[in-house]
Amino acid sequence: MNLKSTLKWSAYCSAIIMFAVVLMGALVTKTDSGLGCGREWPLCNGKFIPEHAVSALIEYSHRAVSGLITILLLITAILVWLVDKRRDAKWFVGSAIFFTLLQAVLGAMAVIWPQSPVILASHFGLSLLAFACTLLLAMLYTRRAQAADAAANRDEPAVPPPALFRSAVWVITLYSLGVIYLGAFVRHTKSTGGCLGWPLCNGELIPELSGATGIVFTHRIAALVLLVCLIVLFVMARRHFPEGHPVYGAAKASLILVVLQIVSGAFVTWTIGVSGWGLLAALIHTVLVSGLFGILSYLCVTTLRLQPERFYNKQRSTA
Incomplete structure (x- = not known):
């Protein structure tokens, strides 16, 4: 080897x-x-x-x-x-x-x-x-990345994403990190039981925002905002990139993952106090959030990669 x-x-x-x-x-x-x-x-x-x-x-x-x-x-x-x-x-x-x-x-x-x-x-x-x-x-x-590098070395033109799309990708990724931090804060403050039931919180659409209830409800609203942001990002990607393009695929995958993440969050709530299932729900939630952040990070890097005058062109010239 x-x-x-x-x-x-x-x-x-x-x-x-x-x-x-x-x-x-x-x-x-x-x-x-x-x-x-x-x-x-x-x-x-x-x-x-x-x-x-x-x-x-x-x-x-x-x-x-x-x-x-x-x-x-x-x-x-x-x-x-x-x-x-x-x-x-x-x-x-x-x-x-x-x-x-x-x-x-x-x-x-x-x-x-x-x-x-x-x-x-x-x-x-x-x-x-x-x-x-x-x-x-x-x-x-990976083979796909190596093929992309080969195309870049042949000076095949890359289609740079619109400036608004690039900014949206980076802002949403940073925002997702904040949502993830809130989720970790829920766990470390042992506030998971602050909202019993889903989608309602303790039987209310908007509960009293204090203590554990306020922490969990804030996380739920933040996750909902993230879902809306990723829907918008997917619509933008669909408008500017064909279906086979890596950016389109990553935007689609991030939308699917955030939906699954929200469902898994509901699963965490539904399994509170259920021996074994609560742990499984938490681990599934962690797997999905890790995948989501990984895909969003890939999108950030790809927006740089599609700008020939930026980071990636410089690194090729120094190779």
Whole structure:
């Protein structure tokens, strides 16, 4: 296996394992296993190998996989610098390492010192940013991306998206991160039960906006606004790009994912207090939100890629 092939598989494995880190982080939060190893880091209750308590195993497994992905990303970064001269690959792997280390430090601080829900919710957001960077890196080495690069190197004209569409993609992606943060804040403040029932909240269209009810209802409204934004984005993509275009496909996928995410949010509400199902609902919700943010991040990068005078043209000229 040559270095280029090794780099490709290293990038693929990084994205898969980082996705596992995000999912395991949600499992730690949902099962209240954050202190399964006590207030110690990196040891677990004074031991290198933890005792066979479920909470300790969940927390320690999350730490172990986080350590594994850090090592793999460092190896991937070395391979990128040795094999691939493109600037975007360096940005993606460098950003993935930065966000991974930052979320690890934040996680360690949350174990050693009590942290507010505001800080704890940021931990999930950083993990999601790290996942998006590894996903974007892996996508660089897919056949479709390589075909697009070949077309660009033949100087085939790219159709740049309208400025309004580019701005909408970036604003919606940033807004989605805020919605995701609100969802993590709901979990860390244990406010999930603030709105019983769906789509009504405690039997009311607009409930009293205080305490846990206000937090959950705000998240629901934010998710509804995100749905409207993605409908508008899909209509814009359909107007400017043919069905086979990557931008059209990504806009369509993001709309489907946000609908599924809202449905899964309803599933989370309906399974409150139901043993086993509540955990499954939360993990499904995490899978969908990770996919949604990954697709939106891809859209952001693609809007840059379709501007020949910008980032991607420069990175090709320096290759």
